[in-house]
Amino acid sequence: MKKLVSAGEILVEIMAERIGQSFLEPGPLLGPYPSGAPAIFIGQAAALGQPAGLIGAVGGDDFGRLNIDRLRALGADVSAIAVHAGHATGTAFVTYRADASRHFVFNIRNSAAGLIETNAAATKLLAGADHVHVMGSSLFSDRAIAVALSAIETVRAKGGTVSFDPNIRREIMQASGMREALDQVLARADIFLPSGEELFLFSSATDEKGAVDELLARGLSCIVLKKGAAGAVYHDHHGAVASSGFAVDEVDPTGAGDCFGAAFVSFWLRGAAPAEALRIANACGALAVTRKGPMEGIFPLEAVEAFIATGNTP
Ligand code: ATP
Numbered sequence: 674m675k676k677l678v679s680a681g682e683i684l685v686e687i688m689a690e691r692i693g694q695s696f697l698e699p700g701p702l703l704g705p706y707p708s709g710a711p712a713i714f715i716g717q718a719a720a721l722g723q724p725a726g727l728i729g730a731v732g733g734d735d736f737g738r739l740n741i742d743r744l745r746a747l748g749a750d751v752s753a754i755a756v757h758a759g760h761a762t763g764t765a766f767v768t769y770r771a772d773a774s775r776h777f778v779f780n781i782r783n784s785a786a787g788l789i790e791t792n793a794a795a796t797k798l799l800a801g802a803d804h805v806h807v808m809g810s811s812l813f814s815d816r817a818i819a820v821a822l823s824a825i826e827t828v829r830a831k832g833g834t835v836s837f838d839p840n841i842r843r844e845i846m847q848a849s850g851m852r853e854a855l856d857q858v859l860a861r862a863d864i865f866l867p868s869g870e871e872l873f874l875f876s877s878a879t880d881e882k883g884a885v886d887e888l889l890a891r892g893l894s895c896i897v898l899k900k901g902a903a904g905a906v907y908h909d910h911h912g913a914v915a916s917s918g919f920a921v922d923e924v925d926p927t928g929a930g931d932c933f934g935a936a937f938v939s940f941w942l943r944g945a946a947p948a949e950a951l952r953i954a955n956a957c958g959a960l961a962v963t964r965k966g967p968m969e970g971i972f973p974l975e976a977v978e979a980f981i982a983t984g985n986t987p
């Protein structure tokens with residue numbers, strides 16, 4: 674089976690318990706939960722049985738251990754996660770507003786996560802990789818951008834493939850060079866997985882069909898538009914395949930896009946038809962939102978298949 678690799682932020686997430694809760698005053702918090710978009714992605718891919726590894730860095734603290742233990746338990750290759758004693762693991766504090774939007778307080782660049790590098794372990798992991806997945810949120814510093822671009826070059830040079838989820842977080846977008854890096858990654862991608870309005874950040878078209886046609890003409894193999902509870906639509910040079918979402922009670926939306934992407938890319942790498950890859954991906958995205966915490970709704974393939982067959986959540 675093909676091995677997939679991602680590189681980027683490994684964080685713990687601390688969540689405000691109440692909708693509309695402000696971080697400007699004390700309030701009840703939930704967590705820590707293992708997190709970081711590429712970590713969620715790699716954890717879900719591994720849970721589905723795909724060989725998958727992550728390049729990143731954590732501190733020599735409980736939060737770092739929490740992340741490494743979880744990824745290992747899910748079956749991921751953690752050999753290229755560096756542990757930096759003397760640095761703290763990165764954090765993401767999230768609070769949900771009444772309009773369902775999210776507000777994050779991130780500590781990424783100045784945490785252990787910011788020390789990401791293409792060291793010997795990362796080079797070794799990439800030597801065995803067939804596919805690289807890049808999250809836009811992972812392009813948080815010059816250093817992180819260099820790691821992502823070099824991973825792409827290494828894997829493409831031996832005929833491997835690339836997927837890209839913009840995963841835009843306004844709180845990280847201020848990083849210098851990020852906008853240019855987002856475009857550079859897209860230009861090298863085979864699979865593009867935007868959600869909602871993200872599609873229009875990369876196209877001059879103002880309608881969905883126009884944007885999809887323009888981006889496909891630039892050399893992508895396919896575009897998968899994530900549409901929250903409504904499911905997703907796949908586009909390639911032959912046409913489109915739509916797949917409606919699964920009905921679940923959403924308790925926490927964070928992580929859905931990462932779990933969806935992991936499932937889609939894993940099944941694309943296995944040669945599954947678009948409709949089949951979309952079905953598993955929609956199921957993983959739906960399951961992700963049924964649990965508080967971005968990785969708590971990751972389940973193995975057997976549980977995902979049982980959910981698809983019965984509609985009952987694990
Ligand atoms: P993230 O918050 O992780 O960045 P995203 O914005 O990238 O998510 P979404 O479109 O919110 O992506 O969700 C990805 C997929 O997860 C959807 O395409 C769908 O399959 C599934 N999903 C998300 N929310 C729900 C929901 N409420 N009910 C059922 N499925 C959902």
Ligand code: MG
Nearest residue numbers: 840868930931
């Ligand atoms: Mg996302």
